[in-house]
Amino acid sequence: MTLYFMDGRFTKRDGLNISIDDRGYYFGDGVYEVVKVYNGELFTVREHISRLFESAMKIKLSIPFTEEQLINISKELVAQNSISVGHIYMQVTRGDSPRQHQFPDPTVPAIVTAYAVEAPRPLGNIEKGVAIKSIEDIRWLRCDIKSLNLLGSVLAKQEAHEGGYAEAILHRNGVVTEGASTNMFGIKDGVVHTHPVTNLILNGITRQVVLGLCKELQIPVSEKEFTLEQALEMDEFFYTSTTAEVMPVLTIDEHTIGDGTPGLITKSLQKAFNKKIPVTATK
Missing domain, CATH: 3.30.470.10 (Aminotransferase class 4, branched-chain amino acid transferase, N-terminal domain)
Known part of the structure; x- marks a missing residue:
């Protein structure tokens, strides 16, 4: 029941x-x-x-x-x-x-x-990584509010889904904001890059956990805007959410990120995240 x-x-x-x-x-x-x-x-x-x-x-x-x-x-x-x-x-x-x-x-x-x-963990994708698609961010200007008004995100998610992509990476005038239902992270030369906390993104709880893990692991973080062009040149890329956890991104718009496999820093954050789970779940 x-x-x-x-x-x-x-x-x-x-x-x-x-x-x-x-x-x-x-x-x-x-x-x-x-x-x-x-x-x-x-x-x-x-x-x-x-x-x-x-x-x-x-x-x-x-x-x-x-x-x-x-x-x-x-x-x-x-x-x-x-x-x-x-x-x-x-x-x-x-x-x-x-x-x-x-x-x-x-x-x-x-x-x-x-x-x-x-609902099971997406363990297959977490291990292997996924492909994502860039889409213009057409949502309202109060994305910091976790409101029921999700039509902009729904349309972006559906466009990505129809193309066979796991998620949409949203951008405003070329600046990466977040995903349709996730936060986006790039890694370049050992530094983790993510959009700062403004009205244009939701400060995800998993985002906050990951930033805490970066501090624990002494991984440098830059909470500054980066462009879609810069995202394509990252050595590693991943996104986070409550249900996606720490999800490696292998390609953006068919452009291969790094060597096309989940990177070492991404894997280290996944490992650290698993240690935070109350009792490690294998489902």
């Missing part, structure tokens, strides 16, 4: 009652998070839930639970659904209110929805 959480209660799927007047449905008026589960344990859950509240604050949305309550809800979903390796999806919308662009009356409560799903 799959158990969900919605609006203050745990329920089976047939007990979900999502209104057509939910502002998430009308406007994408809400925020969300995805938390990884390894061997039944939530990974970096506090960082994810903290970011959920940060995103909510940026759109003036009040979450009717504390951070600790949402963490406990997440733990309960993992336990009740017997999740070994997978993730929690959680979203908050501005509530159920007749359609109008301005915010509803403050008495309209936000709606919190969450579920847990079993």
Whole structure:
């Protein structure tokens, strides 16, 4: 039996009652998070839930639970659904209110929805690497908010998918920002390069973990803009996300990166990341 959480209660799927007047449905008026589960344990859950509240604050949305309550809800979903390796999806919308662009009356409560799903690690791609495609970044200018407004990312991901690519590498006027649902990293002469934290990217939790690992491993990091042309000349390239972990990139637009295999620094970061996982998952 799959158990969900919605609006203050745990329920089976047939007990979900999502209104057509939910502002998430009308406007994408809400925020969300995805938390990884390894061997039944939530990974970096506090960082994810903290970011959920940060995103909510940026759109003036009040979450009717504390951070600790949402963490406990997440733990309960993992336990009740017997999740070994997978993730929690959680979203908050501005509530159920007749359609109008301005915010509803403050008495309209936000709606919190969450579920847990079993999903394997992409171990084959993590070991072998993937190909990605460059696409113009047409999204809005508040990519630092993890909002439900994902159409720009959806279109980029679909274009990449239709071409047989694992991900889209987005760029604004030739400057690499991030992926459709990932953060991008290049390595040149032993230095890890990634876009700085601005409104143009989401400061990914896995991104933050990897930057911490670089510090531990004494790998130099440059959080400065780099161009798509410079990306093609990197010695190594990889991207990160909650579900992709540390994903080596072998080609960008069919252009081979380095020698066309996952590089030594990328592999060292993968190894260090695996040590951070509560109990190393092999699924």
